[in-house]
Amino acid sequence: MSVGPAGPTGGAPGTVPQDPYAQLRTRAYLKLLVFAALIGVPVCAAAFGFLALIGWLEPAIYKDLPRSLGFAGTPAWWPLPMLAVAGALVGLTVRHLPGNGGHEPAEGLAVGGAPALAALPGIVLAALATLSFGAVLGPEAPLIALGGGLAVGAVRLLQRDVTAQTVAVVGAAGSFAAVSALLGSPLLGAFLLMEASGLGGAMLGVVLVPGLLAAGIGALIFTGLGSWTGLGTFALTLHHVPPAAQPTIPEFGWALVIGVLAAFVGTGVRRLALVLKEPVARHRVPATVAMGLVVGALAMVFTEVTGEPATEVLYSGQSALGTLFSGTAGYSVGVLLLLVLCKGLAYSVSLSSFRGGPIFPALFLGAAGGVALSHLPGLSVTAAFAMGMGAMCVAMLKLPMTSVLMATLLLGHHGLTVMPLVIVAVVVSYVVAFRIGGPTGAVAQPAVQPSAQPPVQPGPTQPGPTQPGPSG
Template sequence: MAITPPATDPLAPLRTRGYVVLLVLSALLGVPLAAGAFGFLQLTEHMQTWLYTSWPQALGYRSAPLWWPVPFLAAAGIVVALIIRYLPGNGGHEPSEGFKVQGVSGGWDLPGILLAAVVSIGIGAVIGPEAPLVALGGGAAALVLRALKRDADEKTVAVAGAAGSFAAISTLFGSPLAGAFLLMEASGLGGSDLQIVLLPGLLAAGIGALIFVGLGSWTGLGTLSLTIQNPPHATSPTVAEFGWALVLGVGCALLGLLIKRCAQLLRRPVAASTRTRLLLTPAIGVAVAGLAAAYAQGSGHALTDVLFSGQTGLSPLVGSSAAYSVGALVLLLACKGLAYCLSMAAFRGGPVFPSLYLGAAAGLLLSHVAGLSTAAGAAMGIGALSAALLGLPMTSVLLVTLLLGRTGVTVMPLVIVAVLVSHVLSVRFAAPRTATSVPSAAPRT
């Protein structure tokens, strides 16, 4: 099966029989891949609940004591370090490099990617599930295609892998459209190539969304999507709020720069050798646990606010923002931000969800001290910090709209300004420095 016949028409592959077969295969693959993604998300969610709620309560604690995460995150660090060192695939891509859509993972890479992600996300590292799901969905789809058609060309395999990735994250962000948009912007595809990849991807995502909803209803477990329930009411933007959009855009660009540089600097000693990885990864796990304990002790809120990706914590944070004082939000930003840096340097997962959570916390903090509305502050913070950390401005604006619904539509002009400022400054900060030439001294006569 091939979709690349020799032709000058860039859309010629869409008219081939192989492309029709690929569309059918994408629809069929959407079912098991979405079911697998659903199982992955439920597994990590239940691991978190059992470790930090059910088990402590079974031992007689009202909630997990401050020391509780230390042994689990230390053990997780050891396991993840061993997976990265000894299993193929390096445990998945480095989250400190940002969200990137890379080539299709090989079949032997998938077990290591799966295990590293389950241990990292399920036990409490501040890391998200989106990057492993993209790799696992794409790799599994490509593996199936190669098994069914050994002579499939690389472009066909790549399109099938993209469709698998679409299916795997079809409703992770509350809508299959958000996941599809994320992958399209991150891949940098355009023109006819985008059309060729988009159709199988959207088809697989649509089928995957149906499977997510069906399994959530049938099992009673829900779909674990990121949609914020009962978002705060928003009013029409004011001139003053446009000024605060500029402030948030600049602040989130600086915060994003700090987080990325910190994670990349910490990654260097971790990845220097097998010995340093085996020593530093569990040490980083203990440090993340310590930050969670410090936050809980200082704020009176649960240590799980710092742990985990923030996927299930974003809606309670925004919905009950009045329960968080200025001091608690400052401490949350400091502790979760540091834990995020540490986790990206050593564990495996994706960078998206913690950026959304931290952005919401930053916006809520500004709304407390400046009189900015809760809805506008949270929305602008989510968009601006995700743009700074992911480098995907269009996706950042779309995510705010889908997460907050009508509230997001109302404050969209503010979000666009904050995202634009944050993205432009982030790109400027990331520009490689060119050495300035020093004029040579004039020869003496």
């Protein structure tokens, strides 16, 4: 299970192999597939445990702890000290533990370059503090780092000298398995990692097949653990989706409007995060505590003005998507607009200082904005919900195919009905966001160069270079 510097047809190093699919017929590739299938089991078990721990900590911090201290419920000011504690934990972790706590989420979704095992404790600790205490980021980036790091660590324990290409493919398979379990679909995970890592060309299938296998095996483990423990799967799902009618001409017009609005909102969120990131980096611990207080204050303001719980503003928004959709009649336009404002600012502040992923808050912001617009004539709530999610996702990530799939697959068969509208909104948002904000989005750090070396080749093992730093 190793990769050499030349292609299977004997080409010179750095040249394109004559038959890139020759790898599929080699014994080394079969060994790689077996390893990918095996690594999917512990990786998804670790991902399940990580998400289960977050699921236990969230209510423990925001419900059980205040009651144990004698409060009848959760005080409106409670997020302030909790987010300050989170800021201190994240700041200290980033400053003192290896791995920088994972990648900077303000720079996009980093894929590629699995972190070393020594960096994983810091990445996990920073993510737990971020997600459990209510900062507005998602779990996908830590899961990508955790899956890739565990997979690469396992292959290095089993085989002392491995090539850089083997490390890249195995790391991608581990990341693939972990994030696919969260997204609820190996195919959706495939598109996410394919677009974010910059893979392409003839080698795309050869590199992605081990990841698909690891994700498929891991999904079984993920589902089995959810059933056995009674905790559920923690996958991204929506229930009770209102029926979607066939797209209308006015809704195509709304797709243009939603695409433009999402591009400007997403660009504003990202620019503010990048502006704040520099002073946070210079004063890591006190600045992260200050950013936590800002997130807590935004949640408190929303609660005081609307009477809705602070958790609507806090957290990634993954679990709140279903509530937002099913409870649209209970939200006035004013409440939805204030929610978008407070959540968007909290999202931007969290991107600048905490550690986590950018996907789920973007989905929630787009969904809330879409639901607010659905109160206007000519726009159904299901179409608005889907278009908002896709347009905001692509504005933040610059991954158009992933954004379309994520916004439509979540809606089940209703998503197929509104997919043409989602495509228009995503394309408009993608183009406008590039024009006004530049290409910053997913951070592609491809460890595999598909136009050069093949990922697997039989033969003597070549020692690989030192593993690069983490990217969460």
